[in-house]
Amino acid sequence: MELLHLRYFVAVAQELNFSTAARKLHMAASPLSRRIKDLEQELGHRLFDRDTHHVKLTPAGSALLPIARGVLEQVDSVRWRLDEAVRPRRTTVLLGVPSGIHPDLRERTDALAERVGERFEVKRWPGGTERLVDAVCDGRLALTLARLPVAGDPALEQLPVMSERLGAVVPRDRFEGRESVGLAELSGLAYAGSPSAVTNAYFRGLDQQLHELGIRKRIELGSATFDGVSEIVSGGLAFSISMLDSRSPMHNHLLGNVAVLPFSDFHPRLETGLLWRKDRADGGDLEELIAAAREVFARPLHA
Numbered sequence: 001m002e003l004l005h006l007r008y009f010v011a012v013a014q015e016l017n018f019s020t021a022a023r024k025l026h027m028a029a030s031p032l033s034r035r036i037k038d039l040e041q042e043l044g045h046r047l048f049d050r051d052t053h054h055v056k057l058t059p060a061g062s063a064l065l066p067i068a069r070g071v072l073e074q075v076d077s078v079r080w081r082l083d084e085a086v087r088p089r090r091t092t093v094l095l096g097v098p099s100g101i102h103p104d105l106r107e108r109t110d111a112l113a114e115r116v117g118e119r120f121e122v123k124r125w126p127g128g129t130e131r132l133v134d135a136v137c138d139g140r141l142a143l144t145l146a147r148l149p150v151a152g153d154p155a156l157e158q159l160p161v162m163s164e165r166l167g168a169v170v171p172r173d174r175f176e177g178r179e180s181v182g183l184a185e186l187s188g189l190a191y192a193g194s195p196s197a198v199t200n201a202y203f204r205g206l207d208q209q210l211h212e213l214g215i216r217k218r219i220e221l222g223s224a225t226f227d228g229v230s231e232i233v234s235g236g237l238a239f240s241i242s243m244l245d246s247r248s249p250m251h252n253h254l255l256g257n258v259a260v261l262p263f264s265d266f267h268p269r270l271e272t273g274l275l276w277r278k279d280r281a282d283g284g285d286l287e288e289l290i291a292a293a294r295e296v297f298a299r300p301l302h303a
Contacts, residue, residue: 003075005039006068008032009047013065014151016055024130024151073155077279080139084285090118093289094125096132096144098200098272099226100243100250104301105145105162105272112296120289129200136275142286143276143293147200150275157281158273159294162301166268167244169229171236172259180264183213190217192229192238206241206268213266226253234258241268245303 011021012032022029040047045060057065083091095109113122125132125141132144137153145161168181170189175181191210194203207218219238221228232238234255242250244262251260274297281290 001042005035006072008035009039010068010072012036013057013061018055073279076138080280080285090121092121092123093142095122096135096141097124097126098129098132098145098147100248101145102162102164102245102303103247104303108296112293115292115296116289133275136277142289143274146273146275147202148271148273149201155277156275157278158275159297160271160300161274161297162272164270164303165244166241166270167260167262169233169240169242169258169260171233172257174236175259175261178261181261182264183215183266186239187214190219190238191215192219192221192232192240195221195225195229202270226250230255230258
């Protein structure tokens with residue numbers, strides 16, 4: 001049995017969806033399904049009941065899940081445990097940072113770096129939420145800021161650190177002089193979501209909410225950047241959703257004919273959390289760093 005088979009099994013068990021698990025593993029669904037069948041054959045137990053609409057764990061799968069997680073956690077901890085054994089007095093650690101974090105939150109990360117400066121050198125590492133969380137799980141990052149929600153991994157602990165109001169990104173000339181906008185007024189425009197490189201679980205859920213509330217038209221922008229989304233909105237083809245606070249760095253991407261207005265009948269908020277591995281905090285190599293982070297981020301920010 002290879003460790004990869006256990007990683008594949010845990011990913012499917014967490015998502016209960018082969019396609020979603022395959023995307024997370026950066027592979028196609030068909031080979032993932034074959035690897036699970038290989039594992040089932042090797043173990044002599046069927047691990048999943050599956051049909052065209054549902055996937056669920058069998059009793060054998062439920063029994064294997066905590067075992068597989070324990071094995072993977074032990075393997076994933078080898079690198080940082082070795083680093084702990086041979087580390088110098090001052091250790092460089094990486095803090096994951098998703099796109100567009102609020103300046104007040106950036107100030108908090110600076111405060112954390114200053115607080116632990118004698119023991120740790122804290123360096124920021126950019127990326128999308130899902131990849132940053134994966135990097136914390138496998139030990140490449142010490143901790144990360146992440147757009148919530150994230151997949152429930154029992155090895156991780158999270159602390160809410162910021163809640164931001166979201167607004168409608170609209171063509172300025174169409175809503176000139178307006179202080180707010182209702183969803184019904186946007187039904188004639190298509191919704192242009194976040195660029196695929198940074199789309200996360202929250203914005204996927206937001207897209208579903210908008211659909212249920214009557215916003216049915218979509219523009220798929222593929223690998224377009226935030227500037228590309230702003231270009232589409234400026235041309236009057238679509239609206240988008242982004243941080244309402246004008247201090248957010250996301251406003252740097254807005255073009256001249258683009259405005260961000262609060263919703264009058266819809267109140268979305270983007271929550272950000274700080275995540276780390278429990279075993280690295282409780283008696284582990286990052287205990288001092290995480291203790292300081294709990295203090296620095298103890299009071300959640302609101303914008």
